[in-house]
Amino acid sequence: MLESPLNRLVRRLEVDSSPLSQAEKDALLRLPVTIREIDADQDILREGDRPSQCYVILEGFQCRYKMLRDGERQIMSFHIAGDIPDLQSLFLQVMDHSLGTITPNRVGFISHDTLRELIRAQPGIGERLWRETLIDAAVFREWITNVGSRDAYTRIGHLICEFFVRLRSVGLAKGTTFNFPITQTEIADATGLSMVHVNRSVQQLRADGLIHLERGVCTIPDFARLKDASMFEPGYLHLQDSEALMV
Amino acid sequence: MPHYFFDTRDGADFIRDEEGIELRGIEAARDEATRGLTDLAKDALPGALRRELAVEVRDGANHALLRAALWFEVAVLVA
Numbered sequence: 237m238l239e240s241p242l243n244r245l246v247r248r249l250e251v252d253s254s255p256l257s258q259a260e261k262d263a264l265l266r267l268p269v270t271i272r273e274i275d276a277d278q279d280i281l282r283e284g285d286r287p288s289q290c291y292v293i294l295e296g297f298q299c300r301y302k303m304l305r306d307g308e309r310q311i312m313s314f315h316i317a318g319d320i321p322d323l324q325s326l327f328l329q330v331m332d333h334s335l336g337t338i339t340p341n342r343v344g345f346i347s348h349d350t351l352r353e354l355i356r357a358q359p360g361i362g363e364r365l366w367r368e369t370l371i372d373a374a375v376f377r378e379w380i381t382n383v384g385s386r387d388a389y390t391r392i393g394h395l396i397c398e399f400f401v402r403l404r405s406v407g408l409a410k411g412t413t414f415n416f417p418i419t420q421t422e423i424a425d426a427t428g429l430s431m432v433h434v435n436r437s438v439q440q441l442r443a444d445g446l447i448h449l450e451r452g453v454c455t456i457p458d459f460a461r462l463k464d465a466s467m468f469e470p471g472y473l474h475l476q477d478s479e480a481l482m483v
Numbered sequence: 484m485p486h487y488f489f490d491t492r493d494g495a496d497f498i499r500d501e502e503g504i505e506l507r508g509i510e511a512a513r514d515e516a517t518r519g520l521t522d523l524a525k526d527a528l529p530g531a532l533r534r535e536l537a538v539e540v541r542d543g544a545n546h547a548l549l550r551a552a553l554w555f556e557v558a559v560l561v562a
Binding site for chain 2: 387388389420421429430431432433435436439440443
């Protein structure tokens, strides 16, 4: 039971709430899952799709985005292992945006019918999944604030802080070192900045000693400093104990 | 696709682009430099009275290809 691929999901659902009961845990880990390996830079769902299943990211990084008519891409969130990025498809039939991989991924698909049965049998899990979508919305609110009101330096610093705290909360950071496989183009698409300004701001964050970033691995030498410089307050992530996660 | 590097200047503050990006050609590089310049201006100009900003484009062999610059000045006309 312990090596179920859905352990990642259990961990995620416990991170921002109390531990699951044994019955809830068992029900989750018993779910039939179809595992798929997906290459980097592939769409999993496109705007207009009508999914009949949801998926849990077991390994890898993804983004949620919309393509504009002129070919511009707006990234609206990044997703990491343990997330169910298309949970809303359980109730909203048609995708109003796309989801794609950034790195190679391993994902676990669970059919909508199975999930509905699970929620009926274990309403506590239903509440937690509902909570997940509310936290997603809180993150979107923060991103609107980030893109609308913070300068480039702060905006990118904020994005890196969020990435780190989320990874750390599910045990995917080593101290303050973590995978950050996001290219400057992807940062530009996520922050509404030009690539030139992203490049300059990343160099400034480096020069100020706030981040070390090399070949997709980021280290934050002094999280308190980066947090302060980026106006990052983790409350919106609604982690069970945000302060305890603050290094 | 050719690789272009975008160095940026804000007065005496020069930042060299070590990563660069691939673009279709010099036209696309010009567009990117222009977008970059307006973006830099948005953060750098508020509160300033005088500022010179520039984006300088190099190719992979370090040849300077293009420079987009913006000169900003506020003249206060009443005491």
